[in-house]
Amino acid sequence: xxxxxxxxxxxxxxxxxxxxxxxxxxxxxxxxxxxxxxxxxxxxxxxxxxxxxxxxxxxxxxxxxxxxxxxxxxxxxxxxxxxxxxxxxxxxxxxxxxxxxxxxxxxxxxxxxxxxxxxxxxxxxxxxxxxxxxxxxxxxxxxxxxxxxxxxxxxxxxxxxxxxxxxxxxxxxxxxxxxxxxxxxxxxxxxxxxxxxxxxxxxxxxxxxxxxxxxxxxxxxxxxxxxxxxxxxxxxxxxxxxxxxxxxxxxxxxxxxxxxxxxxxxxxxxxxxxxxxxxxxxxxx
Amino acid sequence: xxxxxxxxxxxxxxxxxxxxxxxxxxxxxxxxxxxxxxxxxxxxxxxxxxxxxxxxxxxxxxxxxxxxxxxxxxxxxxxxxxxxxxxxxxxxxxxxxxxxxxxxxxxxxxxxxxxxxxxxxxxxxxxxxxxxxxxxxxxxxxxxxxxxxxxxxxxxxxxxxxxxxxxxxxxxxxxxxxxxxxxxxxxxxxxxxxxxxxxxxxxxxxxxxxxxxxxxxxxxxxxxxxxxxxxxxxxxxxxxxxxxxxxxxxxxxxxxxxxxxxxxxxxxxxxxxxxxxxxxxxxxxxxxxxxxxxxxxxxxxxxxxxxxxxxxxxxxxxxxxxxxxxxx
Numbered sequence: 001x002x003x004x005x006x007x008x009x010x011x012x013x014x015x016x017x018x019x020x021x022x023x024x025x026x027x028x029x030x031x032x033x034x035x036x037x038x039x040x041x042x043x044x045x046x047x048x049x050x051x052x053x054x055x056x057x058x059x060x061x062x063x064x065x066x067x068x069x070x071x072x073x074x075x076x077x078x079x080x081x082x083x084x085x086x087x088x089x090x091x092x093x094x095x096x097x098x099x100x101x102x103x104x105x106x107x108x109x110x111x112x113x114x115x116x117x118x119x120x121x122x123x124x125x126x127x128x129x130x131x132x133x134x135x136x137x138x139x140x141x142x143x144x145x146x147x148x149x150x151x152x153x154x155x156x157x158x159x160x161x162x163x164x165x166x167x168x169x170x171x172x173x174x175x176x177x178x179x180x181x182x183x184x185x186x187x188x189x190x191x192x193x194x195x196x197x198x199x200x201x202x203x204x205x206x207x208x209x210x211x212x213x214x215x216x217x218x219x220x221x222x223x224x225x226x227x228x229x230x231x232x233x234x235x236x237x238x239x240x241x242x243x244x245x246x247x248x249x250x251x252x253x254x255x256x257x258x259x260x261x262x263x264x265x266x267x268x269x270x271x272x273x274x275x276x277x278x279x280x281x282x283x284x285x
Numbered sequence: 286x287x288x289x290x291x292x293x294x295x296x297x298x299x300x301x302x303x304x305x306x307x308x309x310x311x312x313x314x315x316x317x318x319x320x321x322x323x324x325x326x327x328x329x330x331x332x333x334x335x336x337x338x339x340x341x342x343x344x345x346x347x348x349x350x351x352x353x354x355x356x357x358x359x360x361x362x363x364x365x366x367x368x369x370x371x372x373x374x375x376x377x378x379x380x381x382x383x384x385x386x387x388x389x390x391x392x393x394x395x396x397x398x399x400x401x402x403x404x405x406x407x408x409x410x411x412x413x414x415x416x417x418x419x420x421x422x423x424x425x426x427x428x429x430x431x432x433x434x435x436x437x438x439x440x441x442x443x444x445x446x447x448x449x450x451x452x453x454x455x456x457x458x459x460x461x462x463x464x465x466x467x468x469x470x471x472x473x474x475x476x477x478x479x480x481x482x483x484x485x486x487x488x489x490x491x492x493x494x495x496x497x498x499x500x501x502x503x504x505x506x507x508x509x510x511x512x513x514x515x516x517x518x519x520x521x522x523x524x525x526x527x528x529x530x531x532x533x534x535x536x537x538x539x540x541x542x543x544x545x546x547x548x549x550x551x552x553x554x555x556x557x558x559x560x561x562x563x564x565x566x567x568x569x570x571x572x573x574x575x576x577x578x579x580x581x582x583x584x585x586x587x588x589x590x591x592x593x594x595x596x597x598x599x600x601x602x603x604x605x606x607x608x609x610x611x612x613x
Binding site: 098099102108112113114115116117118123127129130132141142143144146190284 | 500
């Protein structure tokens with residue numbers, strides 16, 4: 001078993017200069033080149049490229065069938081691409097399973113959150129990587145350290161400013177946004193490189209969505225780059241530093257939400273406009 | 286902040302209290318039944334009678350531990366009683382007719398029941414068969430093997446080692462068997478395993494949301510395999526208690542224990558959908574069945590009515606379970 005890693009205390013990113021693509025070479029945390037994935041006759045990924053920069057929130061958008069979920073699954077280890085390479089911090093990686101990717105420091109918040117509803121918040125935060133008691137009781141008898149898990153759970157939730165009174169309450173008693181908060185806190189606590197979030201605001205009301213978007217910003221501020229997959233354009237434009245547009249199994253463009261309209265973005269996504277037709281400042285690389 | 290408050294209000298609604306009802310419910314039922322029977326007959330509320338009830342509950346109670354572990358993973362084990370019966374025949378025949386040292390005979394009996402549990406687990410995890418069908422199959426295999434191996438003959442004249450857990454000591458004027466102590470010890474062990482160890486919590490997670498458990502890196506298939514195997518071992522211990530209580534190896538034992546243990550588990554507030562429940566609830570559930578059976582016998586109610594009441598109890602318990610699931 002891997003040791004229970006304490007949450008990484010990365011330096012706050014706000015102190016670092018923002019990466020500017022023209023002048024300084026940006027650090028790529030996660031990169032994919034020429035990913036191909038075929039399902040029988042269907043080609044879900046057709047030479048897709050992908051780049052995630054340090055300290056950014058990258059949104060991945062695309063029409064149904066554009067291959068965005070296949071891309072994300074390849075990056076999170078849920079599928080193995082037929083061709084292409086994936087690099088994490090410049091090192092080539094070969095994920096065989098989501099657990100593989102997790103061991104390498106990539107945490108995924110799944111759309112259905114992957115929580116055990118009847119179990120407590122603290123238990124869900126540490127599911128599969130419980131803190132064991134020190135000494136022989138932990139190592140041999142695998143006794144869990146409930147007190148430490150409770151304390152750490154409170155600390156994680158406070159770091160992300162998620163206001164939940166008791167870590168001992170079952171996750172099923174929480175609202176949708178609070179459940180999302182638990183799933184995000186779990187990922188942020190254990191991720192060392194990347195947090196991937198699949199439709200984090202789907203099925204949430206306006207207030208709860210805003211709460212979750214704020215939470216995602218705090219994850220970025222804690223030093224972790226975030227990939228979010230979303231259908232919700234206003235949320236994407238609200239939160240993303242760059243937007244990766246996936247179309248027909250490839251990356252159609254990466255755009256800068258500050259310099260492109262929502263309608264142009266959708267036009268590229270649906271193929272009504274080519275990336276070359278966009279004004280140069282709209283492109284993010 | 287506002288939505289947190291509103292969710293707190295929702296959290297306190299009546300339906301959300303159902304889990305605590307499933308925890309308190311069996312205890313209340315047990316107390317009410319005891320009061321009722323005590324009012325009906327003087328012979329009910331005596332230490333001697335309670336000792337008898339506990340002894341009658343002992344075997345199903347231990348079987349129920351294995352059944353609880355299995356049901357917590359959202360599985361079910363129909364083979365428990367007949368696997369136990371096969372184990373008792375192996376223990377008694379080897380000790381009496383083959384002249385093996387009793388401890389070796391007991392050990393081999395436990396090997397057989399554990400092997401059956403392992404087989405159940407293997408079929409469920411490797412070939413992905415539904416637990417209901419797998420254990421229905423092994424139920425019949427164990428039944429047939431028991432009959433073939435024993436020639437449908439009862440084995441008697443057991444050595445003392447096999448009868449040890451039927452021995453008694455006195456607390457005041459109440460007789461307590463060593464088997465009762467073993468049963469309680471096993472419950473405490475199971476509780477400790479389930480609530481204090483990482484594998485115990487994984488067992489709940491696998492039953493509660495297997496996909497989430499898998500994604501967090503819990504080896505869900507290995508957890509299931511271990512649970513069914515461990516259950517088989519526990520059925521072997523139940524067999525040892527059965528032999529000690531009855532003093533014979535009975536080839537027709539255990540044939541209704543599957544339904545009885547499932548009833549005890551569900552009455553005890555453990556969800557058939559997996560992931561929710563407490564091991565001590567099963568002990569309460571088994572005691573409820575024991576008290577009803579004993580009380581109805583003492584008040585002269587024919588045994589068909591006992592079966593009728595057991596049936597009604599199961600339906601009631603499962604209904605509560607279903608309602609509390611809807612809420613979630």
